Amino acid sequence: MSHLSNDLPSDSPHFSSEEIAVSVRHLDYYYGQGDLRKQVLYDINLELSKGQIVIMTGPSGSGKTTLLTLIGALRFLQEGSLNVLGQELVGLSKSELVEVRRNIGFIFQAHNLFDSLTASQNVEMAVEVLQDWGNKRQRAVEMLAQVGLAERVDYKPKALSGGQKQRVAIARALVNQPSLILADEPTAALDKQSGRDVVTLMQTLAKEQGCTILMVTHDNRILDVADRIVNLVDGHLESDQNFTAFSQTHDPKALV
Amino acid sequence: MRVPLAWLNLVHEKSRLVVALAGVAFAVLLVFMNLGFLGALAQSASMFYQYMDADVFLVSPQTLEISSSKAFPRDRLYQAAGIKGVARVMPLYLGYLQWRNPETRDSRAVFMFAYNPQDRVFLLPELNTSATLAALDRPDTVLFDRLSRPEYGSKDIGTKTEVDRRTVTIGGQYELGGGFAADATVVSSDQNFLRLLKIPLNLVNMGLIKLEPETDAQAIAAQLRQVLPKDVVVKTKAEIIENDRSYWITSTSTGFIFGMGVAVSCVVGVVIVYQILYTDISDHMKQYATLKAMGYRSGYLFNVVIQEAIILSVLGYIPGFLSSVGLYAFAASATNNALPVAMDWQRAVMVFILTIAMCVLSALISVRKVVTAEPVELF
Numbered sequence A: 001m002s003h004l005s006n007d008l009p010s011d012s013p014h015f016s017s018e019e020i021a022v023s024v025r026h027l028d029y030y031y032g033q034g035d036l037r038k039q040v041l042y043d044i045n046l047e048l049s050k051g052q053i054v055i056m057t058g059p060s061g062s063g064k065t066t067l068l069t070l071i072g073a074l075r076f077l078q079e080g081s082l083n084v085l086g087q088e089l090v091g092l093s094k095s096e097l098v099e100v101r102r103n104i105g106f107i108f109q110a111h112n113l114f115d116s117l118t119a120s121q122n123v124e125m126a127v128e129v130l131q132d133w134g135n136k137r138q139r140a141v142e143m144l145a146q147v148g149l150a151e152r153v154d155y156k157p158k159a160l161s162g163g164q165k166q167r168v169a170i171a172r173a174l175v176n177q178p179s180l181i182l183a184d185e186p187t188a189a190l191d192k193q194s195g196r197d198v199v200t201l202m203q204t205l206a207k208e209q210g211c212t213i214l215m216v217t218h219d220n221r222i223l224d225v226a227d228r229i230v231n232l233v234d235g236h237l238e239s240d241q242n243f244t245a246f247s248q249t250h251d252p253k254a255l256v
Numbered sequence B: 001m002r003v004p005l006a007w008l009n010l011v012h013e014k015s016r017l018v019v020a021l022a023g024v025a026f027a028v029l030l031v032f033m034n035l036g037f038l039g040a041l042a043q044s045a046s047m048f049y050q051y052m053d054a055d056v057f058l059v060s061p062q063t064l065e066i067s068s069s070k071a072f073p074r075d076r077l078y079q080a081a082g083i084k085g086v087a088r089v090m091p092l093y094l095g096y097l098q099w100r101n102p103e104t105r106d107s108r109a110v111f112m113f114a115y116n117p118q119d120r121v122f123l124l125p126e127l128n129t130s131a132t133l134a135a136l137d138r139p140d141t142v143l144f145d146r147l148s149r150p151e152y153g154s155k156d157i158g159t160k161t162e163v164d165r166r167t168v169t170i171g172g173q174y175e176l177g178g179g180f181a182a183d184a185t186v187v188s189s190d191q192n193f194l195r196l197l198k199i200p201l202n203l204v205n206m207g208l209i210k211l212e213p214e215t216d217a218q219a220i221a222a223q224l225r226q227v228l229p230k231d232v233v234v235k236t237k238a239e240i241i242e243n244d245r246s247y248w249i250t251s252t253s254t255g256f257i258f259g260m261g262v263a264v265s266c267v268v269g270v271v272i273v274y275q276i277l278y279t280d281i282s283d284h285m286k287q288y289a290t291l292k293a294m295g296y297r298s299g300y301l302f303n304v305v306i307q308e309a310i311i312l313s314v315l316g317y318i319p320g321f322l323s324s325v326g327l328y329a330f331a332a333s334a335t336n337n338a339l340p341v342a343m344d345w346q347r348a349v350m351v352f353i354l355t356i357a358m359c360v361l362s363a364l365i366s367v368r369k370v371v372t373a374e375p376v377e378l379f
């Protein structure tokens, strides 16, 4: 349980920002207001080292997506502190949060590609957000080649298979070489083989670019790519182990 | 260059684009038709005066516009003739006759201009040939406007028909057009006016004053206003044209109706474009939310929607403009050019700007939706 830091006081300088990509401390989160106010995250403490691939599992409704979107600067923090890529998110304005997001690559369950744009144009949209016009086409094409779509750069999503579309979405998330990738069930819409391929691809690219991946999944067939597996139950971080330890303590079938 | 997202989104949905463009084009066409009629109205209101060989006009203070003029004493004209710089004064008598179509025997009103044949009231060359002048001098003879509507029957010279229980002969023809005031016009001598309408000639409907060359009409008009009693109003040619024009446009409901027509057309356009943009935004909410997750700001999405609106307005304007030009030509020919609807570049530019404004307004209404695209809803 070396990564859990419940025992550390929140104000102590307990990590060096050079090695830590994400640091969550005493984070609580509530949905709703007044009588309907419901706590979904309880005192979450979590540190993700740079270059780690971390898989987050847990029963449905346990708060995984909520935590992921908080780390992704997509929600305002309520209680606790959250440091992402050296930037404290507490108290940031909406506009400052947008700035943080530009260093994060998001991969969703659905590919969310524009049907009207080719694979390359969809990826170029990500390059453009950084005001980088010059060689955006070249970068998009290279990235698509890395995800194995060199032959498909000018295809529209309609002409691509589900797995290929998700690979375009991965290319889009990775093209700016983000330091952090957040993925929420990226394989859920894919068949077994394409799901496996997509995750292996993410793993390879992450190792090449040295980026940190936090991936939520129910898919126990892909757990082995993880350096670490954290398990969230009813809003509490229940365990934090490597794959081998995790597979010994958890019945794989219970995860599905 | 940026990925032209707005353009690509629009052309991706071909049938939706066609519907949108047809909608914009239709609204543009409606606006052009309304403005065309309004413009023709304004122009035809001034047309009579353009053809009159006079620089200053006297009318009764009760006269609102030419076709409903009230009479005033002819002596005012003779008083005006004494002013230095006045070359000639010409009484003009105006009235309506009930003209019987000799074929169907239906009677319809014609608008009559009457003057002393010695005076060259109109600049139209046809009215000043010796043949027409001779015809004007004959009793119970009138000249008939070739641009009159066909319901009046034969316009041929020699046609005889009954007018207010007298037999009248068409002795000549000319081309003037009745505009909005009349479906048909005739020209006659003042003597025939007296015979047909039995109105004494010492009361005139309009006094035409022709000035010596190089005389300032404004100055003479000012002087006349001083000299003449208040039972006449003095107007320069430009002033009387403006008077009739603004009467038709603002004082009658005509201007209001066409103005309403323009407004309703714009609303139709706004609704259609709004509908299209809203559907397009709704279809792309997930993608827009993804863009926001990637770090795009609402401003970018706002721009995309505005661009879509501008593309729709430009592409919709072109067919709208072309079909309007066609319909203008049709309307002009269907009315024997009595309704001078024609395209002019000011109107073309104005409607173009209006079209863009219309589409941008729709965009502003629909854009609220895109701003609500929330990345957290993607999970």
Ligand SMILES: Nc1ncnc2c1ncn2[C@@H]1O[C@H](COP(=O)(O)OP(=O)(O)OP(=O)(O)O)[C@@H](O)[C@H]1O
Binding pocket: A031, A032, A040, A058, A059, A060, A061, A062, A063, A064, A065, A066, A067
């Ligand atoms: N916008 C919201 N408003 C109110 N409650 C919400 C909202 N989103 C999620 N919740 C609730 O918060 C809890 C955690 O939701 P969350 O989506 O984080 O779970 P999850 O672990 O991602 O579940 P799953 O595995 O099914 O995706 C759930 O009980 C859910 O019903």
Ligand SMILES: [Mg+2]
Binding pocket: A064, A065, A066, A184, B379
């Ligand atoms: Mg979830």
